[in-house]
Amino acid sequence: MIGLIIVPAGGVLADPQPTISQAKAKLEKLNDKADKVVDRYNTATESYKDAKKRYDKLNDSYKRKLSTVTELRQQVVAMAVNGYQVGRDLTTLPSLVTSDRPDDLLYQMALTGRLSQERAGMLAAFDRENRGLKAERDKAQAALGEADEERDKIRQERAEVEKLVTQQKKLLNRLGAYRAGDPNSTGIKYTGPASGSAAAVLSFAYAQVGKPYQFGGTGPGGWDCSGLTQASWRAAGVSLPRTTWQQWAWGANRRVSLDALQPGDLIFSEGLGHVSIYAGNGKIVHAPQTGDVVKVVALSSYGRRLVGAVRP
Incomplete structure (x- = not known):
C-alpha cells in the first residue's frame, strides 16, 4: 500500500x-x-x-x-x-x-x-x-x-x-507566555517578617512588582535583576555596585550560608548571571528575564542553581 x-x-x-x-x-x-x-x-x-x-x-x-x-x-x-x-x-x-x-x-x-x-x-x-x-x-x-x-x-x-x-x-x-508588564505598576505591599533596613528594601522591591523586566533597566519603569537589587538597597541607604558580578565581589566579606538566609539577603545564581532578594518565609522577589515582570515566587521554585548569598 x-x-x-x-x-x-x-x-x-x-x-x-x-x-x-x-x-x-x-x-x-x-x-x-x-x-x-x-x-x-x-x-x-x-x-x-x-x-x-x-x-x-x-x-x-x-x-x-x-x-x-x-x-x-x-x-x-x-x-x-x-x-x-x-x-x-x-x-x-x-x-x-x-x-x-x-x-x-x-x-x-x-x-x-x-x-x-x-x-x-x-x-x-x-x-x-x-x-x-x-x-x-x-x-x-x-x-x-x-x-x-x-x-x-x-x-x-x-x-x-x-x-x-x-x-x-x-x-x-x-x-503564549509573554508578559509585557506595566511600567506604572504600583506593586504590592510587603507584609513579611523583615525589619529595619531589610523592611525598607523589601517594601521598595514589592512596590515594583508587575513592572517589566528590561535588560539594562534601572527603573523606574523597568528593571533588570541587579538594577532592582541596587535600587532596593539604595532605598535603605546602602550603596551597592551596579552589576551582579560587582555586587557579588562587593559582598566578599558579607557572604552568608544559603541555610541561614534572612530577609533582604541577596541570592546569586551559579555563574553569577542573576541575583534576587530573599523576602522571608521561603520567598524571593526578583526581575526574572525578558518577557516577564518583577514578581514574588517561592525560592523552591527558582529554576536556577544557586552559588551563594550576601547580606549587605
Whole structure:
C-alpha cells in the first residue's frame, strides 16, 4: 500500500513546531545565556561611565590649567613691558649723575629690581604650569581613548543582547507566555517578617512588582535583576555596585550560608548571571528575564542553581 503525503499549498513542508517542553528547554538556555550577556553589557556600561567620568575630571583640570597659563602669560607680558618702561636708562651712571632728584632715581632702581625678581618668579611658575598642562592633557587623551574603547564594547554587547531578546520574545509568544508588564505598576505591599533596613528594601522591591523586566533597566519603569537589587538597597541607604558580578565581589566579606538566609539577603545564581532578594518565609522577589515582570515566587521554585548569598 502506498502512503500519501499531504503537501500544503505552495508545495513546501513547514518546519515542525517545537513542543512546549522543547520550547521551554530552549527558553531556559536562552535565559541563562542572556543573563550572562546582560551582565557583561552592564559591566561595560559601568566601565564606560567610569572612564568618561575620569576624562571629564581631567578635562576640567586641563581647562583650569589652561586658564592659569593664559593669565600668567598676560602677567608676564605686562610686567615685561612695564619693566622696560620703568627701567630703561635708569641704571646707567649718567642718569644717576645728571638726575635732579637722585633719591627718586634710586627708588625707581630698587623698584625695577623687585619687578625683575617677581617677573622671574612668574616665569618659573609659567614654566611649571606648562609642564603640568602637558601631563594633564596626555592623561585626558588616554582616558578619552579608554572611554571610546569601552563604548565600542558596549555597542557589541548591546547587539548580542538585542538578538537574544528577539529570540526570547518569539519563544514566549509561541508559548503564549509573554508578559509585557506595566511600567506604572504600583506593586504590592510587603507584609513579611523583615525589619529595619531589610523592611525598607523589601517594601521598595514589592512596590515594583508587575513592572517589566528590561535588560539594562534601572527603573523606574523597568528593571533588570541587579538594577532592582541596587535600587532596593539604595532605598535603605546602602550603596551597592551596579552589576551582579560587582555586587557579588562587593559582598566578599558579607557572604552568608544559603541555610541561614534572612530577609533582604541577596541570592546569586551559579555563574553569577542573576541575583534576587530573599523576602522571608521561603520567598524571593526578583526581575526574572525578558518577557516577564518583577514578581514574588517561592525560592523552591527558582529554576536556577544557586552559588551563594550576601547580606549587605
